[in-house]
Amino acid sequence: MDIKGKKVLVTGAGAGIGRAVAVMFADRGADTVVVVDINAANLASTAEAVRAAGGKAITMNADLSKPEEVIAMFEDADRATGGLDIVHNNAGIMTGEPDFPDTVMEKMIAVIQINLIAMMVGTRIAIEQMRRRGAPGVIINTSSIAAFSTMPADPAYSASKHGILAFSQSCKPLHEAYNIRVMAICPGVVDTAIVPKDAEWLAPVLKALKILHPDDIARAVMDIVADDTLAGEQVTVSNAPAD
Numbered sequence: 001m002d003i004k005g006k007k008v009l010v011t012g013a014g015a016g017i018g019r020a021v022a023v024m025f026a027d028r029g030a031d032t033v034v035v036v037d038i039n040a041a042n043l044a045s046t047a048e049a050v051r052a053a054g055g056k057a058i059t060m061n062a063d064l065s066k067p068e069e070v071i072a073m074f075e076d077a078d079r080a081t082g083g084l085d086i087v088h089n090n091a092g093i094m095t096g097e098p099d100f101p102d103t104v105m106e107k108m109i110a111v112i113q114i115n116l117i118a119m120m121v122g123t124r125i126a127i128e129q130m131r132r133r134g135a136p137g138v139i140i141n142t143s144s145i146a147a148f149s150t151m152p153a154d155p156a157y158s159a160s161k162h163g164i165l166a167f168s169q170s171c172k173p174l175h176e177a178y179n180i181r182v183m184a185i186c187p188g189v190v191d192t193a194i195v196p197k198d199a200e201w202l203a204p205v206l207k208a209l210k211i212l213h214p215d216d217i218a219r220a221v222m223d224i225v226a227d228d229t230l231a232g233e234q235v236t237v238s239n240a241p242a243d
């Protein structure tokens, strides 16, 4: 799909990967970028960056841990844009300290609500809207290299990322049926606020690998949108070994 002139929505766009993706969409000629986040101040600064890159920006402050807010936000975005062409379900959190099994119960549940359920609800409603318009669409869901291994310190995060991958792969038939391509992106370790840089379990990883920049992931997202053959698969952006 050609990004030029398209209407795009990115969740978790207040910071990190989501912000880089939102700004790169504007830079590549998207007409409108709907930026969604729980952090209103960060959203305003992402919107400014989107406008500086030449796109229209619409901010939507939503708590994606609540399915009813996810649905309302997509309905608002559909009305405000006249229909979304590209959706990136990207918002996510880790459980944080203390490590499993002493995890804070509410945080463990929130990981599944934000990372997995909001992604499923967002994908489901975006498909409904795209089908209603009879328009082709691209939906990208942020999984992780955590989908290919285990994480004893944060199994809920690992489970959420496995789930995002399986869900996205299961959407493959929608390509042939409706020309809607659902894809997962699996970043390696990226330099953003989510990474617990002081965690003991991550120290050997950070020592062995070159950490990615959010723009590395944004470029991979642009490539997924551009390649009309990709559906129901994952694109992995791996870390190079440290020098």
Ligand SMILES: NC(=O)c1ccc[n+]([C@@H]2O[C@H](COP(=O)([O-])OP(=O)(O)OC[C@H]3O[C@@H](n4cnc5c(N)ncnc54)[C@H](O)[C@@H]3O)[C@@H](O)[C@H]2O)c1
Pocket (backbone or CB within 6 Å): 011, 012, 013, 014, 015, 016, 017, 018, 036, 037, 038, 039, 042, 062, 063, 064, 065, 090, 091, 092, 093, 114, 115, 142, 143, 144, 145, 186, 187, 188, 189, 190, 191, 192, 193, 194, 195
């Ligand atoms: N950074 C990495 O190393 C890495 C690696 C693989 C996958 N990921 C995934 O990339 C995605 C983006 O993370 P990031 O690295 O940019 O981290 P980040 O913390 O910089 O960005 C996450 C964004 O999601 C928003 N968010 C959190 N809870 C929300 C909620 N309830 N409702 C709405 N927005 C909410 C945050 O405010 C933040 O702006 C996440 O899904 C993360 O799991 C990150």
